[in-house]
Amino acid sequence: MTRVFSGIQPTGGVHLGNYLGAVRYWVEDQRDGETFYCVVDLHALTVPRDPAELCRQTRGMATLLLAAGLDPEACNLFVQSHVPEHTGLAWLLECTASMGELARMTQFKDKAAKGGEEAARVGLFTYPTLMAADILLYQATHVPVGEDQRQHLELTRDLAGRFNHRYGEVFTVPEPAIPPAGRGARIMDLQEPTRKMSKSGGSDQGMIGLFDDPAVVERKISRAVTDAESGPDAVRFDPDAKPGVSNLLQILAAATGADPAEVAGAYRRYGDLKAATAAAVVEMLRPLRAAYQDLEADPAGVDRVLRRGAERAGPVAAATLARAREAIGLLPPGTAYQS
Ligand code: ATP
Numbered sequence: 400m401t402r403v404f405s406g407i408q409p410t411g412g413v414h415l416g417n418y419l420g421a422v423r424y425w426v427e428d429q430r431d432g433e434t435f436y437c438v439v440d441l442h443a444l445t446v447p448r449d450p451a452e453l454c455r456q457t458r459g460m461a462t463l464l465l466a467a468g469l470d471p472e473a474c475n476l477f478v479q480s481h482v483p484e485h486t487g488l489a490w491l492l493e494c495t496a497s498m499g500e501l502a503r504m505t506q507f508k509d510k511a512a513k514g515g516e517e518a519a520r521v522g523l524f525t526y527p528t529l530m531a532a533d534i535l536l537y538q539a540t541h542v543p544v545g546e547d548q549r550q551h552l553e554l555t556r557d558l559a560g561r562f563n564h565r566y567g568e569v570f571t572v573p574e575p576a577i578p579p580a581g582r583g584a585r586i587m588d589l590q591e592p593t594r595k596m597s598k599s600g601g602s603d604q605g606m607i608g609l610f611d612d613p614a615v616v617e618r619k620i621s622r623a624v625t626d627a628e629s630g631p632d633a634v635r636f637d638p639d640a641k642p643g644v645s646n647l648l649q650i651l652a653a654a655t656g657a658d659p660a661e662v663a664g665a666y667r668r669y670g671d672l673k674a675a676t677a678a679a680v681v682e683m684l685r686p687l688r689a690a691y692q693d694l695e696a697d698p699a700g701v702d703r704v705l706r707r708g709a710e711r712a713g714p715v716a717a718a719t720l721a722r723a724r725e726a727i728g729l730l731p732p733g734t735a736y737q738s
């Protein structure tokens with residue numbers, strides 16, 4: 400049976416990249432096997448955060464995931480810090496990973512470079528071992544994420560394999576479930592289409608928030624950077640040569656469930672492509688906005704969902720952690736005084 404695990408940080412708002420690259424697939428596949436979706440609040444602590452805001456955004460992210468269509472009857476939605484086994488296993492994996500392999504992680508290099516490596520939190524460096532713990536605790540077979548998380552998943556597989564090899568088969572080695580190129584795997588910044596759409600870094604104009612006003616979505620897309628080509632074949636899907644146009648095609652295709660190369664055939668002018676893309680995005684996001692408003696009015700209901708999610712996730716995580724602890728040679732509690 401498939402076991403799915405994925406996580407999202409409760410940082411800022413969710414953008415179109417998060418939605419099209421990951422969350423949309425969580426919703427589509429939530430009934431395939433057993434699914435665990437996690438608001439990874441501990442990962443959010445790797446950069447300085449205001450405590451009240453972190454708390455608010457953690458519930459806000461859960462609300463948003465429910466608004467996007469996660470059904471608490473179909474999947475297990477919970478908050479990472481509500482299941483303490485995550486940090487318990489992370490330590491064992493920190494003692495499995497090497498400094499060298501963590502130092503090679505591009506996300507660490509990029510994020511640490513911003514504030515200066517000396518000032519980066521140690522947690523930013525060990526972030527991938529906590530992510531590996533998230534996944535391995537649930538014996539996940541599949542991990543749906545965007546392309547930017549591929550390197551972290553490779554590390555997770557390496558750590559699982561190494562641990563199993565040294566101490567015995569404890570962990571399932573997970574498969575990445577990254578959408579194919581052009582299917583939301585990597586939505587690019589509208590102003591700088593050679594870098595990924597991101598909530599940290601990048602301009603506000605380059606990013607579409609899930610709750611941006613329709614007029615704002617239209618304006619941002621109408622100002623998206625394209626290129627100077629004109630002529631009958633100017634609208635075509637070619638991410639290397641035409642990153643801006645291809646990004647719009649990818650967004651339009653993802654929003655309408657089509658193929659970006661095929662979608663291209665329907666347009667000749669960039670203006671028409673932009674108008675169609677904006678209309679499709681606004682239409683796709685409309686029900687999310689409405690559902691969010693309803694759910695937001697009932698925070699206790701969201702908290703109940705999260706509590707139930709943690710109650711179901713906890714025993715699964717505890718069973719794996721107990722096996723990992725025993726395999727690595729930690730004395731099981733309660734046996735010390737037995738003769
Ligand atoms: P930041 O943009 O600040 O680096 P993030 O959005 O990458 O943060 P998360 O919120 O943890 O970080 O990402 C949640 C999911 O969204 C992950 O599966 C990630 O791969 C995916 N994702 C993030 N950005 C994009 C993007 N531009 N295109 C497609 N998927 C993305």
Ligand code: LTN
Nearest residue numbers: 404405406407439530533534544
């Ligand atoms: N690092 C991921 C978020 C994340 C995650 C996970 C994704 C934390 N733990 C486990 C999948 C599985 C990111 O998207 N930035």
